[in-house]
Amino acid sequence: MKKISLVLAFGLLVFTSFSQTTEEHTASVKKIPSVKLKDMNGKSVNTSDLFKGPVVFSFWATWCSPCKKELNTIHELYEDWQEETGVTLVAVSIDDEKTKSAVSVYVNGKAWEFEVWMDTNGDFKRAMGVNNVPHTFLADKDGNIVYSHNNYAPGDEEKLLEEIKKLTGK
Amino acid sequence: MTKLFVSLLVVACSFNYFSQGSFSGNIESTFQYLNADSVIGANQPPEKALLNSYMNVFYTNGNFRAGMRAESYLPRIQGYPDRFDGTGIGMRYVGYGNDFVDVTLGSIYEQFGTGLALRSYEDRALGYDNVLDGIRLIVRPYKGVTLKSVYGYQRLTFREGRVERSDGIVRAIDAEVHLNETFPKMKEFPLDVVLGGSFVSKYQRDDNPDLILPENVGAYGGRTKLHYKNLYFDVEYIQKEQDPSSDNLYNYNWGHACVFNLTYVQKGLGILLSGKSVDNMSFRSDRTKDLQDVFINYLPSLNKTHTYNLVSTLYPYATQPLGEVAYQVDVLYTFKKGTKLGGKTGLTIGANISTTYEPIRHTTGFAGNLNRVNYKTLPFDKSDSLYWRDINFNITKKINKQFNFIVSYFNININNDVAKISNDAVGIIASHIGVLEMAYKINTKNSIRAEFQGLFLRKKEGGGINDKGDWATVLLEYTISPNYFFSFMNQYNFGNPSTEKRVHYPIITCGYIREATRFTVSYGRQRAGLFCVGGVCRFVPANNGLTLSFTQSF
Numbered sequence: 001m002k003k004i005s006l007v008l009a010f011g012l013l014v015f016t017s018f019s020q021t022t023e024e025h026t027a028s029v030k031k032i033p034s035v036k037l038k039d040m041n042g043k044s045v046n047t048s049d050l051f052k053g054p055v056v057f058s059f060w061a062t063w064c065s066p067c068k069k070e071l072n073t074i075h076e077l078y079e080d081w082q083e084e085t086g087v088t089l090v091a092v093s094i095d096d097e098k099t100k101s102a103v104s105v106y107v108n109g110k111a112w113e114f115e116v117w118m119d120t121n122g123d124f125k126r127a128m129g130v131n132n133v134p135h136t137f138l139a140d141k142d143g144n145i146v147y148s149h150n151n152y153a154p155g156d157e158e159k160l161l162e163e164i165k166k167l168t169g170k
Numbered sequence: 171m172t173k174l175f176v177s178l179l180v181v182a183c184s185f186n187y188f189s190q191g192s193f194s195g196n197i198e199s200t201f202q203y204l205n206a207d208s209v210i211g212a213n214q215p216p217e218k219a220l221l222n223s224y225m226n227v228f229y230t231n232g233n234f235r236a237g238m239r240a241e242s243y244l245p246r247i248q249g250y251p252d253r254f255d256g257t258g259i260g261m262r263y264v265g266y267g268n269d270f271v272d273v274t275l276g277s278i279y280e281q282f283g284t285g286l287a288l289r290s291y292e293d294r295a296l297g298y299d300n301v302l303d304g305i306r307l308i309v310r311p312y313k314g315v316t317l318k319s320v321y322g323y324q325r326l327t328f329r330e331g332r333v334e335r336s337d338g339i340v341r342a343i344d345a346e347v348h349l350n351e352t353f354p355k356m357k358e359f360p361l362d363v364v365l366g367g368s369f370v371s372k373y374q375r376d377d378n379p380d381l382i383l384p385e386n387v388g389a390y391g392g393r394t395k396l397h398y399k400n401l402y403f404d405v406e407y408i409q410k411e412q413d414p415s416s417d418n419l420y421n422y423n424w425g426h427a428c429v430f431n432l433t434y435v436q437k438g439l440g441i442l443l444s445g446k447s448v449d450n451m452s453f454r455s456d457r458t459k460d461l462q463d464v465f466i467n468y469l470p471s472l473n474k475t476h477t478y479n480l481v482s483t484l485y486p487y488a489t490q491p492l493g494e495v496a497y498q499v500d501v502l503y504t505f506k507k508g509t510k511l512g513g514k515t516g517l518t519i520g521a522n523i524s525t526t527y528e529p530i531r532h533t534t535g536f537a538g539n540l541n542r543v544n545y546k547t548l549p550f551d552k553s554d555s556l557y558w559r560d561i562n563f564n565i566t567k568k569i570n571k572q573f574n575f576i577v578s579y580f581n582i583n584i585n586n587d588v589a590k591i592s593n594d595a596v597g598i599i600a601s602h603i604g605v606l607e608m609a610y611k612i613n614t615k616n617s618i619r620a621e622f623q624g625l626f627l628r629k630k631e632g633g634g635i636n637d638k639g640d641w642a643t644v645l646l647e648y649t650i651s652p653n654y655f656f657s658f659m660n661q662y663n664f665g666n667p668s669t670e671k672r673v674h675y676p677i678i679t680c681g682y683i684r685e686a687t688r689f690t691v692s693y694g695r696q697r698a699g700l701f702c703v704g705g706v707c708r709f710v711p712a713n714n715g716l717t718l719s720f721t722q723s724f
Contacts, residue, residue: 030724031192033230034267041402042364042395044348063475069609097285098470101431102500104402105440109502110518121281121291127228129196129723132295135686148723151683154609154617155651 032057032143033127040093040104040116047117047124050143053086054167056160057137059119059130061095062102067134070152074160075112081161085168090115094125094133136160140167191231196723198294199223202247207714209673210695220247224260224294238262241328249701249710250297251327258331261301272308277301280320282344282368283393285468286408286427286451290324296701296708298462301325302340303333314351318344324455324464336464338374338455362397368408372455372466381420381542387413389425389453389467405430407549408467410450414542415457418450418492422542425450427469428549442500446472447549449529452491462708472496473524473560478578478605479643479661480625483699485584485591485599487526487558488707495552496526515568526558528588556598559583576607586637591700595637600628614651621645627665640665655681661697686723691716 032055034048058074060067071091074081081087091114093103100120107116119125128137131150138147138160147163149156200222206214221244228237241260243250263276279301281289292299304322311317320342323335346366350356356363369390376383391408410425427448434441453467469489473496476482502520505512530553531545564578580603586595602625609619623643630636642664647657661675677694698712 030194031230033192033194033228033235042348042362042397063477065477096291096470097281097289097468098472099475101433101442101444102474104433104435105442105500105502107440108435108437109440109504109520111437111504121279121289123279126226126279127194129194129226129228129686131196131198131688131721131723135723148686149652149683150686150688150721150723151652151655151681153649153651153655154611155615155649158614159652 030145032139032145033124035119035124035127037117037119037124040107040118045117047127048143050141051088053088053141054164055139056087056089056164057092057128057139058089058114059092059094059125059128059133059135061093061133062099062106063095064133066152068106069154070134070136070157071112071114072110073154073157075110075114077157077161078113081164085161085164087164087168088115090117092117092119092124094119094122094130096120096122138163138167191229193227193229194724195225195227195237196721197223197225198721199719200247201718202713202715204248204713204715207695207712209671210675210712210714211698212695212712212714215245215248217245220245222247222250226261233266233268234264235267236262236264243328246297248713249708251708253327253329254297255329256331258328258333260299260325260328260333267308270310272306272310274306275304277303277325278306278320278322280306280318281468282318282342282370283346283366284404284406284429285470286406286429287368287370287389287391287453287467288320288340288342288344289466289468291468296462298708299325299328300464300466303335304340312352314348316344316346318342324466326456326459326464336455336459338372338457338464340370340372340455340466342368342370344368360398362395364395365392366394366406367392370453370466372453374455374457381414383414383420383457384412387411387453400434400436402433402435403431408451410453413450413453413457415452415454416460417452417454417457420542421450421544423450423544425453426547426549427451427467429470429472438504438506440500440502442498444472444498444500445550446494446496447529447551448489448491448495449493449547451493471558472498472526473558474498474500474522474562476562476580478603478607478621478623479645479659480623480641481578481580481582481603481605483697483701484625484641485582485601486700486707487560487584487589490526490557490588493529493531493547494526494557495529495550496524496558498522498524515570518566520564520566522560522562524558524560525556527552528555528557529553555585556583557585557588572611574609576605578605578607579603580605592637596630597636599637602626602628617649617651619645619647619649635665635667638663638666638671653683655679655683659694663697688719688721690719693717 032048039045134152135150137145139145202220204214223242226239239261242257243254246254261277265274290300290302302322306320309317325333326336327334349363371388373386376385389410393406395404407428412422414420429446432443455464471489500522505517507516529547530551533545560582562580566576568574583600605623607621611617625641627636643661645659649655657679659677666672675695675697679692681690693716695714700707701710
């Protein structure tokens with residue numbers, strides 16, 4: 001119990017002092033954390049490396065039906081979205097060693113054009129605070145997370161596009 | 171421990187001197203109120219109400235990072251490991267990393283290669299967590315070269331708000347070289363080559379009065395990954411030294427594990443062939459433990475993870491760490507728009523076949539052997555004794571912008587004498603399962619979806635219904651984007667051999683989602699069964715009641 005109270009005190013201290021500092025500086029925003037992963041073809045990637053425009057990180061798995069519905073829906077709209085907003089979609093697979101080998105079969109079988117990253121041991125998932133999939137994040141061109149949504153229902157892609165357009169001012 | 175928190179405190183205070191940093195994390199909380207329901211064998215716990223929660227907080231600032239997780243079981247929800255109770259810190263670490271070195275002190279999640287030698291990971295839904303507590307150092311001395319070392323004790327359980335560690339210590343190193351990055355001459359080479367090797371060792375004191383047990387046990391091996399045009403191939407082979415344990419009945423055999431994957435892809439087509447051979451490969455940091463406790467390595471089962479209720483939860487298969495030989499073929503093909511079969515919108519077909527057999531154990535010449543080496547096995551030397559077979563197909567078709575459907579068929583055979591799944595079944599449980607899923611988009615915000623599932627069992631040899639007989643499931647779901655969903659599911663065991671057990675399991679679930687916040691409420695009956703994620707399973711008893719869950723990311 002002594003330890004718990006110590007930790008609580010520590011938490012309180014951090015948060016009070018932190019909230020003071022954030023008033024002085026620009027508001028603290030969640031940034032894409034830096035985690036070293038491999039993409040689907042084995043190339044090394046650093047998750048915090050920036051893209052040219054806004055980025056959608058969509059956490060998915062081959063065993064997650066709503067995830068696949070979301071990505072298949074966006075797949076059909078992707079060309080238009082890219083032209084309109086310059087957005088990049090990164091499909092972050094949280095498939096572990098059991099189903100990892102099915103990822104490229106699915107991605108190619110569906111002819112997806114997304115970037116596909118492999119988060120085999122859940123490091124990026126943990127760092128991004130993902131409880132369950134599908135979980136979709138939208139980051140601006142500087143890597144600040146501006147919107148996230150932890151579900152997929154048909155129509156959610158329109159809300160996502162709206163948020164992307166807010167970023168690009170179009 | 172107290173010292174660690176004090177140092178965390180000091181670090182935390184110094185945060186103020188940094189201009190900025192980034193906090194992130196997540197919370198999940200699940201509450202259950204359970205009723206007694208004698209028809210399905212659900213008990214009411216004496217407390218009636220159960221509550222599981224955890225919260226992760228991560229901080230990064232430049233090259234510095236720290237994180238912790240608070241966990242709480244007041245008490246644990248049904249089906250969770252029974253030694254989880256109290257509230258406390260389940261994970262915490264501090265770390266520093268740049269492009270050259272990366273060091274972490276505290277709780278460490280790590281995987282070498284495909285995990286056959288070492289994998290520490292968590293799955294909160296299962297209550298699985300074998301995190302290593304110690305130090306990890308990663309060095310990237312040269313382009314394409316990664317060296318890792320890990321040293322620590324594994325988490326065994328969480329009692330009275332405190333993590334209890336495993337008895338044995340784990341020490342491990344791993345090296346990986348991506349030749350095309352390391353050697354400039356190979357940069358434009360059409361063949362892409364990655365080579366790797368691991369060595370993992372555990373130490374546990376020999377406290378056995380009857381046997382002289384090896385106290386230091388090593389597991390080591392190599393791996394390679396090749397990529398040429400549309401072809402991908404990877405293989406890893408790990409062997410393990412003599413490791414007598416309660417799993418292998420204290421034999422002194424060596425063990426091995428090998429996995430390979432061969433993939434061919436082109437736009438619209440993916441084909442995978444995988445193979446796996448395992449013998450005597452249960453590698454734990456405590457030789458006396460069983461079930462899912464303190465595994466140092468990870469042995470995935472080689473089959474598709476299904477998502478439909480009757481397919482995924484009635485007869486799932488988990489790896490037999492003592493030995494198996496398995497193969498899998500997975501194919502996905504999309505007929506393009508405008509082709510004869512593709513029509514206006516395209517058509518996708520998928521097929522997946524997986525089999526698992528008992529390996530052959532050559533025992534000739536080993537009888538009466540006093541050194542407790544009982545048999546000989548060779549990699550991929552399989553017998554005809556079937557553990558598991560799954561043959562499944564599916565067709566996905568979008569009729570128009572509003573309506574689409576998926577038709578699937580599964581033929582699943584599981585050997586209940588080996589991979590025990592039911593107390594009511596004998597021998598091979600052979601099932602045929604058909605699923606029709608349909609979705610209709612009413613307008614931009616409103617959609618409905620329905621699933622109709624039927625499971626039919628083959629009769630036992632000599633007649634009679636095997637296990638609990640046939641099942642049917644209906645699921646209806648209504649969603650209002652982006653905030654609400656409502657679903658109703660009913661499972662009906664209409665083919666149960668005893669008529670009074672032909673019961674319905676209805677359950678209603680509603681959810682509200684706003685950005686990264688999610689609330690769900692469900693009420694109804696849930697059937698007893700194995701709940702599996704990634705080939706690791708836990709048994710969840712039947713229950714009847716109310717479940718509230720809340721998740722938040724920040």
